[in-house]
Amino acid sequence: MHIDLKKEIKESGPGKTGLIILLLMIAVALLAPILAPYNPYQQSTVSLLSPSWDHWLGMNHVGQDIWSRLVYGARTSLLVGFGVGIFSTLLGTIFGVSAALIGGLYEKVVMRIVDAFIVIPMVIIIILIAAYIRPSILTLVLLLSLLSWQGGARIMRAQALSLKERGHVAAAKSFGANHFYIAWRHVVPDLGPILLVDFIYGVRRAVFMEAGLAFLGISDPTVVSWGMMMRDALNFSYLSVWQWWLVPTGVALSLTIIGLTFVGHAAEPTIEPRLRGVEIA
Amino acid sequence: MLEIKELRVNYGQEVVLNGIDLELNSGETLAIIGESGAGKTTLGLSIMRLVEGTVRGTIRLNGKNLLSLTDNEMQQIRWSKIAMVFQNANNVLNPVYTVLNQIMEPMIEHRLKSPEEAQDRAMDLLGYFGLPRERFPAYPHQLSGGEQQRVLLAMALANDPELLILDEPLSSLDAAARAQVGELLKETGKHCAKLVTTHDLDTAGKLANRMAVLYGGKIIEVGPTQDILSRPRHPYTRALTRAYPNMTTVKDLQGIKGRMTHPVSGCPFHPRCTQAIDVCRAKIPKLAWNQERHIACHRGGIITLMSTKNLTKSFGSLKAVDSVNLHIEAGETLALVGQTGSGKTTLAKTIMGLHQPAEGAVYLEDVKVDNRGKDFYKRVQMLFQNPGESLSHRLSVLEAVMEPLDIQGVGSKEERENKAIQVLGEVELPQTRDFLNKYPHHLSGGEMQRLAIARALVLEPALLIADEPTAFLDASIQAKILKLLLNLQEQRGLSMLYITHNIAAARKVSDRIAVMLDGKIIEESAASEIVTAPKQAYTQSLLSAASALHSTAYIP
C-alpha cells in the first residue's frame, strides 16, 4: 500500500512533462497581474491589431490586449478546473465510501442514481440549464461538480468495498467504531492514490467543459475565458487574426489539458493492478 | 526422429537446462519425470521454440535442426509437425471462441483442410476423446476441467503431428478418466512420437515405454519405464519412488533430505545424496551405460554396500547358516524374516565377525572382508535385541554414547562429546546435562533403545544391522522407533539389515524381504512382491500367521 505517487510521476517521461506544464500554467495564473501589461477588460477604439512590441499578441475586435486576456484566462480555467476537481472528488468520495460502508437500501439508491447520471452526457444538461440561467463562475463550478462526481463515486465504492473486508477495519468495528470513524481513519487514507487520480481527471474534465461552454457563449461573460476568446476569434477566421488570436489561446488550453492527461496517466499504474477493468478517465 | 543434443536453456543468469541429450523415435513414448522447477515444461517449450530465454545446442527433427530455422519456417512447423498439449490451467483456451472452432483453427490456418473437412475432423476427434456431442459448440468456461483436458488433447492431434509433447496430460482428470484417456492416448498416434512431461510416476507408467528422470537441469537416468520403476538405479529416482504414494509399495513413505538448490557445482544431486563422495562435488557426471541402465552418477548408480557369498556357519553338525547369498544396497533396508532358530541372529553375528564362518565370505563395497578391524566397525554397526543388556549399567548416557568414539580414538575429547550430544538429538533424546548424567536403569525401554541406536550411529556407519530392535518394546514405542529408523535412513542414507520374526513390521520399513528357514534363504524379493505374491508355501504360512486386525486381512 505504500505507493510513492511522487516517485511514480517523476519517473515517467510523460509524467514529468505533464507536471512541468501544469506548474507552468499555475505559475502563469498566479502571476497574471505581473505578466499582463494591460487590464484584460479595458476596451479601446483600436481593434484587430497585429502583434507589436506594445501588444505581443495584438488586439481583439473590441480593442482588448490579447496577451493579457490569455494570461488571465489561465486563472479562469484553473480556478474552475480545480474547484470542480476538489468538489466532485469530495462528493464522489463521500457518496461512494458511505454507500460501501452503510450498504443496504441506501447503497442501492445511491448507486442507481450514480449509474443513471453516468449515462447522461453532462454537456447537454448544462446547456439546457445555462439556456435559462446564465451561470456565474461560482454557479458553474457548483453545477459541474454536481454532474461529475458520479464517476468517481463508482470507483470509490468499489475500492471501499474491498477495503471494508480488511482485518483492521473488522478490528475497529469490534472496538465499537461507527461508520464515520472507520471511513475517516481506515478507508479514506488508503484511497489516497485513487483520490488523486480521480481529482486530476476531474480537473481535466472541468477545464474542457468550461472552455466548451464558454465557446458556446453560455458561461459567465464577466470573466476572461479561453473558450470565449476562441469563440470570438472564430467569427473572424477569414482574416489572418487566427494566427495570434486563435492559435495561442487554443494551444494554451490544449497544453493545460495535455499536462493534466500526462500526469493522470503517470499516476494510473499505482492503482491499476487493483482496479483492473474499471475505466478511470 | 527427434534428437536433442547438449540443450542448454538460461533465463538471464539462471540456468534451467544444463546440457540435455535425448532421443526419441516414432511410435515411442518418452516420459520426462521431474519435480516442480526441474525444467520439464521448459524442455517441452524449447522444442517448440516458445521459450523466452537463451537456447543453445541442437534439436533435430528428422535431421533438421529446429533451432536454426527462421521464425517463419518454425511457425509452419508448429502444430503441423509438432503439437503440444499444455498443462490445463485457467485460460489456456481462448474464452471467446467455441472449442470446436479452436480445434478447427490450426487445420484451416495451416491450409491442411477445408473448413468443412476441418469441422468433420474436429468433431471426430472430440468424440474420440469422449466429449459428449452437445458440448461441441460450448465455450471453454462452460466445460469442466476434465472436459477441457479432452479438448486440449483433441486440438493437439488436429493436424496429425509427428511429435506430440504433452505437459501433465492427465493431471486434471479423475482416476477413472485417467485410465480411459491414457488408453486413448496410447492408441492414437501409434506412428507419432510422444514426449510426456510430468511429475506423476503413475502417468509415466501408464503412457510411456521409456522414461528419463530430470534433476537440476540434467537427465540423470534413462531407460525402459517399468525397469526404472521397479528397479531404480539412481539415488534420486529411488527416492522418488519411495516418496510417491501408490498401491504397489508397502513401505512407509520417505522424503528426500534437503531441497533442490540452484546452482550447484558438480553433480546436481550431490547435496542431497547419501552416497556422495568427493568427486561428486567437483565434476558433473555424464550419462553413461553401467551395464544395466543409462545413468549419470560417478558411482554408477546405487552401489552395493554389503554382500555375502555362500556364507556358512555350523555348530557341530548343525548348519545354522547354510550357503547364504545376500546383498544390501546403499540406503536400502533388507529385512531378514524367519522364526526363532532359523539362524537369523547367527547370520548377523557372523557378518559382524562375532562368529567365524566355516565357508564363504562377506564383501563390503565389493572388497572382501578378512579381518574386521576398526575400519570395518566404522562402517557396520549392530543393534542388539535387548537394549537393557547391551548397555552397561556402569556407564552414564553420555559415556555410553561416547564409548565407540573413545575406542576408535576419534578427535579430541571435546569433539567426541559434542558429537555424542549431537547424535542424541538425532534420535530425539534430550540433550540436557541432567539427562546426560543418567544411567540406563533410569530410562524407559524406548529411551534405552534410542540410546543404543545413538551409540550405534555415532561412528557414522553405512550399514546398521538391527536384530529384533523392537522385540522388547511396547507397540506404541515400537512405532516411534521404526519411524526413527526410517528418518535416519532418509537423512543419512543408512542401509539396514532388519532382522525380525514379525513380517508385519518388516514390510513397513523394508525395501526387500528375505525369508530364512533352517539356515537357508528360501525366498528373497521386493517387499511388495513377497507380501502380495509369495512363491514359497512357508512364506505363505508366515503371512497367514502374521498379526492382523481383521480376520479377513489376508486372502492369498
Next chain:
Amino acid sequence: MLSKRNFITYVIAFLFILLLNFLLPRMMPGDPLIAIYGDEALITMTPELKAHLVERFALDEPLWQQLGAYFLALLQGELGYSYYYSAPVLSVIVGRLPWTLLLVGTSLLLSTALGIILGIESGWRRGSRTDRTMLAGLMSLNGFPDFFLGMLLLISFGVTWGIFPLAGALTPYSGLSGLALLLDILRHLFLPVAALTLAHLAGGYLLTRNTMITVLKEPYMLTAKAKGLSQRVLKYRHAGRNSMLPVVTQTGIWVGRVITGALFVELVFAYPGVGYLTYEALLARDYPIIQGVFLMVAISVLVANFLIDLSYPKLDPRVSYAH
C-alpha cells in the same frame, strides 16, 4: 468489471431528464409562458392562443397537475412549437437530424474502429518506439478540444489551402445529383468528421491498448502461438478480439461524448445539423427548440447505451444474460 446497468437505471435517468425539462422553465421568474416559449412568443402570440396554451399546459394549476399535462402532451408526440422557425419543434429537429446522424455516425464508427486498431498495434509492440510515439501522440491529441481541432482544420485546409469548403453540408443551389452530389456532400463532410474523429480517437485507443497489454500475458496467447498461427491472426483474432470487449462496454458512454462533440464541431463548420440548431436556438432563446433537442439527445443516448448493454453478452460468452 462490467457495469450491469439494468433497466431501472435507464428509467431513473429518463425521469430525471423529463423532470428537468419540466421544472426549469416553470421555476424561472416571470410569466411561465414566456419561459416556455421564449421572447418571440410574446410578440407573435394572440391572446386566444395564449389562453389556449395556458389551459393546455395547466399553467395556472398546481405544479403536479402541470406535470400530468406535460406528460400527456409528450406522449402524444408533441414537443412544442417554435416561434422562431414558425414550425413545430419536432419537424424542425427532424429536418436537421440527417446531417447530424451522418456526422456522428461516421465519426463514431471511424474513431472507434481506428482507435481499436491503433490500440491493438500499439499494445502488441508495447515499449517500442512506435508504441511510445503513438501513446504520446494520441494522448496529446486527446488534449485538444474538438472545437479547437475543428478550427485548426478549418483554417488550414479550408481558409489557407482552400481544399475543403468552409461551411455547410452541401453547396447550395448547385443542382447536383447522383455521384456529383455524393462527392459534394463528402467534401463538406470531410473536415467535420476529421475533427470529431481525431478528438475522440484517444479514448478507444488507450482502453484497447491497456487491455491488450493484459491479454497478451494470458495463457491462451501462448497456446495460439504454439499453433503456428501468423502474427496477424494472433494479433487480431486472438488478442484483439479479447481486447475489444471493454471498448464495447464504453461505447455507450462515448456515444454521448461524440454527440456533444458534434455540437461544437457543427458550430465551427456551420454544419446544418441539430448541433448548429441548438446553437442558434441558444442565441435566440428559443426554448422549445432547446428543450426538444435536449430531450431527443438524452433519449437517444439512453437508448444507444441500453442497446449496447444488450448486445454485450453476444460478444463475450463468459457473461451470462442474467439481468
